[in-house]
Amino acid sequence: MTIETVGRQMHALVERLYPLCRSITGDGVRRTLEIVGESVPLRIHEVPTGTEVLDWTVPKEWNIRDAYVKDASGTRVVDFAESNLHVVGYSVPVSAVMSLRELRPHLHTLPEQPDLIPYRTSYYAETWGFCLRESTLAGLPEGDYEVRIDSTLADGHLTYGEHVVPGQVSEEVLVSCHVCHPSLANDNLAGVAVAAELARRLAGTDPYYTYRFLFMPGTIGAITWLARNRERSERVKHGLVLACAGDSGTLTYKRSRRGDAEIDQVVRHVLRTSGREHEIVDFSPYGYDERQFCSPGFDMPVGSLTRTPYAGYPEYHTSADNPDFVSPEAMADTLETCWEITRVLERNRRYVNLSPYGEPQLGRRGLYGSLGGRSDTKQAQMAMLWVLNLSDEEHSLLDIAERSNLPFAAVADAAQALRGAGLLKEKGK
Amino acid sequence: MTIETVGRQMHALVERLYPLCRSITGDGVRRTLEIVGESVPLRIHEVPTGTEVLDWTVPKEWNIRDAYVKDASGTRVVDFAESNLHVVGYSVPVSAVMSLRELRPHLHTLPEQPDLIPYRTSYYAETWGFCLRESTLAGLPEGDYEVRIDSTLADGHLTYGEHVVPGQVSEEVLVSCHVCHPSLANDNLAGVAVAAELARRLAGTDPYYTYRFLFMPGTIGAITWLARNRERSERVKHGLVLACAGDSGTLTYKRSRRGDAEIDQVVRHVLRTSGREHEIVDFSPYGYDERQFCSPGFDMPVGSLTRTPYAGYPEYHTSADNPDFVSPEAMADTLETCWEITRVLERNRRYVNLSPYGEPQLGRRGLYGSLGGRSDTKQAQMAMLWVLNLSDEEHSLLDIAERSNLPFAAVADAAQALRGAGLLKEKGK
Amino acid sequence: MTIETVGRQMHALVERLYPLCRSITGDGVRRTLEIVGESVPLRIHEVPTGTEVLDWTVPKEWNIRDAYVKDASGTRVVDFAESNLHVVGYSVPVSAVMSLRELRPHLHTLPEQPDLIPYRTSYYAETWGFCLRESTLAGLPEGDYEVRIDSTLADGHLTYGEHVVPGQVSEEVLVSCHVCHPSLANDNLAGVAVAAELARRLAGTDPYYTYRFLFMPGTIGAITWLARNRERSERVKHGLVLACAGDSGTLTYKRSRRGDAEIDQVVRHVLRTSGREHEIVDFSPYGYDERQFCSPGFDMPVGSLTRTPYAGYPEYHTSADNPDFVSPEAMADTLETCWEITRVLERNRRYVNLSPYGEPQLGRRGLYGSLGGRSDTKQAQMAMLWVLNLSDEEHSLLDIAERSNLPFAAVADAAQALRGAGLLKEKGK
Structure with a gap:
C-alpha cells in the first residue's frame, strides 16, 4: 500500500470521526473508539465518576442529544x-x-x-x-x-482506549493522543488517525520495544491513566504525544522536560537528517498531555510531535479546523516521520567493543577491503571503525552516528556486522 | 520622595564630601564617615597601626595640613x-x-x-x-x-564604617565601597552616596537577608575587614562592590570569580529584563575590592557594579573626576538597579511541589480560569504552571523566570499563591 | 644554526630517504632507520614473524629486488x-x-x-x-x-626504531611517525625528518618530561609497540602523531579521542597564539596511528599534527608526492610548531597559592610597583595577580593564560617569580 493510499485512508477516518460530538466523557468518545477499533483492536477502559485520580476526581459523564x-x-x-x-x-x-x-x-x-x-x-x-x-x-x-x-x-464513566503492540522487551514506547475534542479535525482527529496507522504498521514487525497507544481525553484522561499505571509509567523509555498532525505547517517537535532524553535526540536526528523543514522547541508546561507525563513527579521522557503547534494557527479551536484544513499528504508525512523515529529507537543501543586494544584486524574476518593504499573509503568501513572506537558503554549508536556524521542505518548495520563477527556485545548483556 | 529628589540628594552628598582629603587612613576618612553617618548610622572601627591583617600590616596613619x-x-x-x-x-x-x-x-x-x-x-x-x-x-x-x-x-589607626540592616535570616548580603580617594567624585564618592541611599531605603523593609554595608579604604580596608571577620564572611551569600557609580556611561557588571554565583545570575537578569544598556564582563583579579573578596581562599560570591568600569574613562584618577563628572540621574539609575537587584535576591528561593504527580487541579482551588478552550492564557497562570513544573528542589524561582521567559515578579507571585494554597513548600523547610 | 639551515637539512634527509623501497617490514625500513640513526641514536627492535600482537600477528617479511x-x-x-x-x-x-x-x-x-x-x-x-x-x-x-x-x-622480522630523550620525570611525551611508505615524500618522510630534528633539538635541554620518539610501520608497527608496552603506555601523558609535515598547506591538528586532553589544549593554544593559519578538527578513527593509540582500550591523549591532512591533497598516495612536493620552509614551520608545543607542555603545571586569603602584599616582596594610582599596569603584574587568583589546584598555568588572555610565557614566568618568593607551591608536592 503506497503512502498516498495510506494518507487518503487516514483522511477518510478523519472525515468519518468529524461529526461525532466528543468531550472528556460520554458516548461521543465511545463511538470514536469503536471506529478506531476497526483498524486497531482497542482495550476500552471505563472509569467510574467519582474515582480519585492523582489530585483530581473523575467527573460526571456528559451526553447531549x-x-x-x-x-x-x-x-x-x-x-x-x-x-x-x-x-x-x-x-x-x-x-x-x-x-x-x-x-x-x-x-x-x-x-x-x-x-x-x-x-x-x-x-x-x-x-x-x-x-x-x-x-x-x-x-x-x-x-x-x-x-x-x-x-x-x-454519574457515569470516563472512557479511554489502549492498544499494545507487544515487543521483545517489556520496556515501552508510549504514543498518546487526545480524543476529547468534538468537530475539530487537526486538533485532534489527525493525530488519532496517524497514531492508529502507526500502530497498524508496527503490528507486523516484531518490534524490540513494546508500543503502547493511548486514545484518551486530554488532561483528565492522562491523569487517570497515570493514576492507574504508576508502575507501568516507569517502564516507559520513550514517548510521543501526537497532536495537530495534519495541517500544512512544518513539523514541530517539543522536547521532553528533560530536554536531553533519548527521544529528544532521536527526533532531532530524524528531523535533521530527513531534510524536512522543522522546528524544535523547548519543553513548556502548557499544550497537550506532555504536561502530565512531564510533571515533576513523573518526569517521563515524553516529547510532543505536531505540525503547527498548539494554538499556533488562526483556525485553532474554531469551526475552520475542519477536514479541509488537514490533508492526506501532511498526515502521511507525519506518519512517515513517526515511523522513522521508531526505526532509530528500535536499533539504538549501546555496545561494548570486545577487542578494545588497538583496532581488531577486520581484514581477516572479511569485514574490510584487503587492498590498502586507496584514499577512498567506504561508508560501511568508516561506520565499523567508528562503532569500534566509540563502543565503550558510554556511546549509543545514535551518539556514534551524530559524532561521525554517518547515517544511523549505516552505523546500526556496522554494529550488526561486528556483533556477528564476535567483536561487539550489547552493553549489560 | 521621587527618584529625582533622591538623585539630587546623592549629588549634594558627593559635593559635600569632595573637598576632604581622604587616604587609606587619617582624619579625612573619619570626617567622611561622620558625614555619611548623618544619613545611615555607622559603627566606626579603629584598627591600630601594626595590627597584622592576613598577609598585611595596618600601616601608619597619615594626616596632612x-x-x-x-x-x-x-x-x-x-x-x-x-x-x-x-x-x-x-x-x-x-x-x-x-x-x-x-x-x-x-x-x-x-x-x-x-x-x-x-x-x-x-x-x-x-x-x-x-x-x-x-x-x-x-x-x-x-x-x-x-x-x-x-x-x-x-602610629595611629585605620578607620572604617559598617552599617547593618538586620534581616529575617542571618545570611548576609554585602555591599562594599571604598572611601580612600581624596577629591575624586566618581571614584568613589558616587559609590558611597549610592550605598548610603540603598541602606536607607532598605531600612524600612524588614528584609529577608541581613544587609551589611562597608565603607572602607580600598585593599587594606577590605583585607582588615576580612581578617577580623573570617567566619562572618562565610555567611555572605551575595555581595556587590559599588564603584564609579555616577558617570554617564552604561552600567557594567563584573562577575564574581565563580562566574555563576546567584548574584551573577540575579544582576544579569535585572540588567537584561530592565531594558537598560549594559555590559557584563568576566571576573579579573584587578579593579576594586572584589580582588580581596574573590581571592581563592575566600572565593566569596561578590561581583562589582559600576558604570564605566575601573580605569575605563579618561577622567579616571585625575582632577577631571570632579562633581561635574557625575550626575544625579546616573546615580539614581545605579541606585534603582541596586534596588531591583535586592528585589530579586529577596524573593529568589527554591520550592518543592507538594503535588508533583500530574498537574494539581488549580481550578477547584480558585487558581485557574474555569472556561477552557480559549487560546489566550494569562501570564499568572503560565507562571503557576512553570513554578509547579520546575519546583523540584533544583530550580530557583529565578531559574524558572529565565527558563520560562516570564518576569521574575510574576513567577514569585505565582509561588506565593501556590504556597498559600498548600501546593508548595520552601526547600529544606 | 638558523631555522632555514635546519629546513634545508630536513629536506636533504627526505631526498636521501626517498628512493628506498620501504614497506611494513623488510630491508627498506632497516636502511631508513640506519640513516635516521645518523642524526639521533635509535634503538632498533626486531620482532619475529608470527608474534601475536594484540588482535594481530606480525606478518612475513617482504623484500624485493x-x-x-x-x-x-x-x-x-x-x-x-x-x-x-x-x-x-x-x-x-x-x-x-x-x-x-x-x-x-x-x-x-x-x-x-x-x-x-x-x-x-x-x-x-x-x-x-x-x-x-x-x-x-x-x-x-x-x-x-x-x-x-x-x-x-x-619468515623474518618487523623492524622499528625508538629514541628516548630522558626527562626529569618518568612521565612521557610520545612522538610517533610511520616509516612504511616507499617513495612518498610528504607521507611520511617529511614527518620522519621533523621528528628526528625535534628529538635532536630536545636532546640538549634537560626536559621535564621524558620524550619517546617512535619510527614505526603504520598500523602493525603501532600495534606491535602497544602490545609490547602496555604498561608504558599508561605513562604517556601527551602524544603527537606526525605526518604530512612538509606540504604547503596550513597546519592541521586533529584532536585526541578525548577531545579535551592537555595536548589538545596546548596545541590549540600554540596555534591560536602563534598567529598561524590553522585548522583544528575532531578525532576520527581513521588516518594514521592515532587510530591505535586512541582505540578505546588505550584511549591515550595523542593527537595528530599534519599540514594538509591525510588524503586531503590530490598528490596523496601517488608519484606526485615526491621531494618537490615538500619544502624546507614548511618542514621548518612544522618543526617550530612542535617546538613551541613542547615549550608549553614543559612548563604547564598546577600550583597552589600558599597565601590564598586576600592578595599577598607583593610590594614588600619586591614583586610589585610601589607607586599606586597609575592606571597602566604591567603584563607581569597582571600575570602575578592571575596566577595567585587561580592557583587553587584546579587551574593549570595554561588555563590561567587562556582565561586571562595573557601569553603563556608571561604566566609561567609569573608563577616562577611567585614560587621564588614562597607564595606558590606545585600541586601535590
Missing part, C-alpha cells in the same frame, strides 16, 4: 445539529425563554473572526452556553428566545 | 589648598629649598592630559611628591623652590 | 627500477608470460590522474600487482607480456 436557540419566529438561529461546536462542552441542561440581554452572557463569539464558531468548554464549573458566529450574533434582534440544551450530566 | 611648592617670588605654584590631588598620598613631611632639577623626580604630571592633575599615592614605600598639571610644570623656570609638606605619618 | 612488465619487444613498459611505486606492496613473486587480458586485473591506475603512478599495497591478502600511469596502460598493445616480480615473502 440536541440544543438550539430559537427566535420569535421559531427558527433555530443557533443549532447543535449544524455543528456540535455551537454548544459549550459540558453545558448543563437548560430549557427556558429569555430575552437577548439575559441570554447574552451565555453566548461566545470570536469578534476578530466573525464568520467562525469558537470551541469552548466548561468541565469543572457547572454552567451552560452557546458558541456562534459573531456575524450571527450581530443579526439577532432584541426580543425573546427559546433556549434549550437537551444534555445530561450524571 | 598643608603643602606647597613656592617659586623664587614666594608664589605657591603648586598648592594643596587648591586641590588635595596636588600631594602624592602618604607623602612624608618635607621642608626644603631645592633646584627644579632636584625637585623634578618628585613631580608627577600627565603629559597627554596637560591640564589635569593626576592622582598618585605611595602607601608602602616612604617617599614624597607633588602632582601637577603638565602645563604648570612647563611654565616653571629654573631656579630654587621652597618645598613643604606639612604631614604626619605616625 | 626487481620487478617489471616487458612487452613483446623485450622493453620494460613497467619498471620497478624507475619507481618502487610500480609494484603493489607485499606482492608475492611471479614469473610468467601472459596476455594483456590476463594481466589486466593485476594493473592499477588512476584514470582521473592519468600521468601519476598510484601507491597500492596488499599486506594481508597474498596477491601481486603493478601500479602504472593510466597513460602508459592506454598505450599497451594486445599481446603477450613477460611479468616478473623478484620478491620474497618469508
Whole structure:
C-alpha cells in the first residue's frame, strides 16, 4: 500500500470521526473508539465518576442529544445539529425563554473572526452556553428566545482506549493522543488517525520495544491513566504525544522536560537528517498531555510531535479546523516521520567493543577491503571503525552516528556486522 | 520622595564630601564617615597601626595640613589648598629649598592630559611628591623652590564604617565601597552616596537577608575587614562592590570569580529584563575590592557594579573626576538597579511541589480560569504552571523566570499563591 | 644554526630517504632507520614473524629486488627500477608470460590522474600487482607480456626504531611517525625528518618530561609497540602523531579521542597564539596511528599534527608526492610548531597559592610597583595577580593564560617569580 493510499485512508477516518460530538466523557468518545477499533483492536477502559485520580476526581459523564436557540419566529438561529461546536462542552441542561440581554452572557463569539464558531468548554464549573458566529450574533434582534440544551450530566464513566503492540522487551514506547475534542479535525482527529496507522504498521514487525497507544481525553484522561499505571509509567523509555498532525505547517517537535532524553535526540536526528523543514522547541508546561507525563513527579521522557503547534494557527479551536484544513499528504508525512523515529529507537543501543586494544584486524574476518593504499573509503568501513572506537558503554549508536556524521542505518548495520563477527556485545548483556 | 529628589540628594552628598582629603587612613576618612553617618548610622572601627591583617600590616596613619611648592617670588605654584590631588598620598613631611632639577623626580604630571592633575599615592614605600598639571610644570623656570609638606605619618589607626540592616535570616548580603580617594567624585564618592541611599531605603523593609554595608579604604580596608571577620564572611551569600557609580556611561557588571554565583545570575537578569544598556564582563583579579573578596581562599560570591568600569574613562584618577563628572540621574539609575537587584535576591528561593504527580487541579482551588478552550492564557497562570513544573528542589524561582521567559515578579507571585494554597513548600523547610 | 639551515637539512634527509623501497617490514625500513640513526641514536627492535600482537600477528617479511612488465619487444613498459611505486606492496613473486587480458586485473591506475603512478599495497591478502600511469596502460598493445616480480615473502622480522630523550620525570611525551611508505615524500618522510630534528633539538635541554620518539610501520608497527608496552603506555601523558609535515598547506591538528586532553589544549593554544593559519578538527578513527593509540582500550591523549591532512591533497598516495612536493620552509614551520608545543607542555603545571586569603602584599616582596594610582599596569603584574587568583589546584598555568588572555610565557614566568618568593607551591608536592 503506497503512502498516498495510506494518507487518503487516514483522511477518510478523519472525515468519518468529524461529526461525532466528543468531550472528556460520554458516548461521543465511545463511538470514536469503536471506529478506531476497526483498524486497531482497542482495550476500552471505563472509569467510574467519582474515582480519585492523582489530585483530581473523575467527573460526571456528559451526553447531549440536541440544543438550539430559537427566535420569535421559531427558527433555530443557533443549532447543535449544524455543528456540535455551537454548544459549550459540558453545558448543563437548560430549557427556558429569555430575552437577548439575559441570554447574552451565555453566548461566545470570536469578534476578530466573525464568520467562525469558537470551541469552548466548561468541565469543572457547572454552567451552560452557546458558541456562534459573531456575524450571527450581530443579526439577532432584541426580543425573546427559546433556549434549550437537551444534555445530561450524571454519574457515569470516563472512557479511554489502549492498544499494545507487544515487543521483545517489556520496556515501552508510549504514543498518546487526545480524543476529547468534538468537530475539530487537526486538533485532534489527525493525530488519532496517524497514531492508529502507526500502530497498524508496527503490528507486523516484531518490534524490540513494546508500543503502547493511548486514545484518551486530554488532561483528565492522562491523569487517570497515570493514576492507574504508576508502575507501568516507569517502564516507559520513550514517548510521543501526537497532536495537530495534519495541517500544512512544518513539523514541530517539543522536547521532553528533560530536554536531553533519548527521544529528544532521536527526533532531532530524524528531523535533521530527513531534510524536512522543522522546528524544535523547548519543553513548556502548557499544550497537550506532555504536561502530565512531564510533571515533576513523573518526569517521563515524553516529547510532543505536531505540525503547527498548539494554538499556533488562526483556525485553532474554531469551526475552520475542519477536514479541509488537514490533508492526506501532511498526515502521511507525519506518519512517515513517526515511523522513522521508531526505526532509530528500535536499533539504538549501546555496545561494548570486545577487542578494545588497538583496532581488531577486520581484514581477516572479511569485514574490510584487503587492498590498502586507496584514499577512498567506504561508508560501511568508516561506520565499523567508528562503532569500534566509540563502543565503550558510554556511546549509543545514535551518539556514534551524530559524532561521525554517518547515517544511523549505516552505523546500526556496522554494529550488526561486528556483533556477528564476535567483536561487539550489547552493553549489560 | 521621587527618584529625582533622591538623585539630587546623592549629588549634594558627593559635593559635600569632595573637598576632604581622604587616604587609606587619617582624619579625612573619619570626617567622611561622620558625614555619611548623618544619613545611615555607622559603627566606626579603629584598627591600630601594626595590627597584622592576613598577609598585611595596618600601616601608619597619615594626616596632612598643608603643602606647597613656592617659586623664587614666594608664589605657591603648586598648592594643596587648591586641590588635595596636588600631594602624592602618604607623602612624608618635607621642608626644603631645592633646584627644579632636584625637585623634578618628585613631580608627577600627565603629559597627554596637560591640564589635569593626576592622582598618585605611595602607601608602602616612604617617599614624597607633588602632582601637577603638565602645563604648570612647563611654565616653571629654573631656579630654587621652597618645598613643604606639612604631614604626619605616625602610629595611629585605620578607620572604617559598617552599617547593618538586620534581616529575617542571618545570611548576609554585602555591599562594599571604598572611601580612600581624596577629591575624586566618581571614584568613589558616587559609590558611597549610592550605598548610603540603598541602606536607607532598605531600612524600612524588614528584609529577608541581613544587609551589611562597608565603607572602607580600598585593599587594606577590605583585607582588615576580612581578617577580623573570617567566619562572618562565610555567611555572605551575595555581595556587590559599588564603584564609579555616577558617570554617564552604561552600567557594567563584573562577575564574581565563580562566574555563576546567584548574584551573577540575579544582576544579569535585572540588567537584561530592565531594558537598560549594559555590559557584563568576566571576573579579573584587578579593579576594586572584589580582588580581596574573590581571592581563592575566600572565593566569596561578590561581583562589582559600576558604570564605566575601573580605569575605563579618561577622567579616571585625575582632577577631571570632579562633581561635574557625575550626575544625579546616573546615580539614581545605579541606585534603582541596586534596588531591583535586592528585589530579586529577596524573593529568589527554591520550592518543592507538594503535588508533583500530574498537574494539581488549580481550578477547584480558585487558581485557574474555569472556561477552557480559549487560546489566550494569562501570564499568572503560565507562571503557576512553570513554578509547579520546575519546583523540584533544583530550580530557583529565578531559574524558572529565565527558563520560562516570564518576569521574575510574576513567577514569585505565582509561588506565593501556590504556597498559600498548600501546593508548595520552601526547600529544606 | 638558523631555522632555514635546519629546513634545508630536513629536506636533504627526505631526498636521501626517498628512493628506498620501504614497506611494513623488510630491508627498506632497516636502511631508513640506519640513516635516521645518523642524526639521533635509535634503538632498533626486531620482532619475529608470527608474534601475536594484540588482535594481530606480525606478518612475513617482504623484500624485493626487481620487478617489471616487458612487452613483446623485450622493453620494460613497467619498471620497478624507475619507481618502487610500480609494484603493489607485499606482492608475492611471479614469473610468467601472459596476455594483456590476463594481466589486466593485476594493473592499477588512476584514470582521473592519468600521468601519476598510484601507491597500492596488499599486506594481508597474498596477491601481486603493478601500479602504472593510466597513460602508459592506454598505450599497451594486445599481446603477450613477460611479468616478473623478484620478491620474497618469508619468515623474518618487523623492524622499528625508538629514541628516548630522558626527562626529569618518568612521565612521557610520545612522538610517533610511520616509516612504511616507499617513495612518498610528504607521507611520511617529511614527518620522519621533523621528528628526528625535534628529538635532536630536545636532546640538549634537560626536559621535564621524558620524550619517546617512535619510527614505526603504520598500523602493525603501532600495534606491535602497544602490545609490547602496555604498561608504558599508561605513562604517556601527551602524544603527537606526525605526518604530512612538509606540504604547503596550513597546519592541521586533529584532536585526541578525548577531545579535551592537555595536548589538545596546548596545541590549540600554540596555534591560536602563534598567529598561524590553522585548522583544528575532531578525532576520527581513521588516518594514521592515532587510530591505535586512541582505540578505546588505550584511549591515550595523542593527537595528530599534519599540514594538509591525510588524503586531503590530490598528490596523496601517488608519484606526485615526491621531494618537490615538500619544502624546507614548511618542514621548518612544522618543526617550530612542535617546538613551541613542547615549550608549553614543559612548563604547564598546577600550583597552589600558599597565601590564598586576600592578595599577598607583593610590594614588600619586591614583586610589585610601589607607586599606586597609575592606571597602566604591567603584563607581569597582571600575570602575578592571575596566577595567585587561580592557583587553587584546579587551574593549570595554561588555563590561567587562556582565561586571562595573557601569553603563556608571561604566566609561567609569573608563577616562577611567585614560587621564588614562597607564595606558590606545585600541586601535590
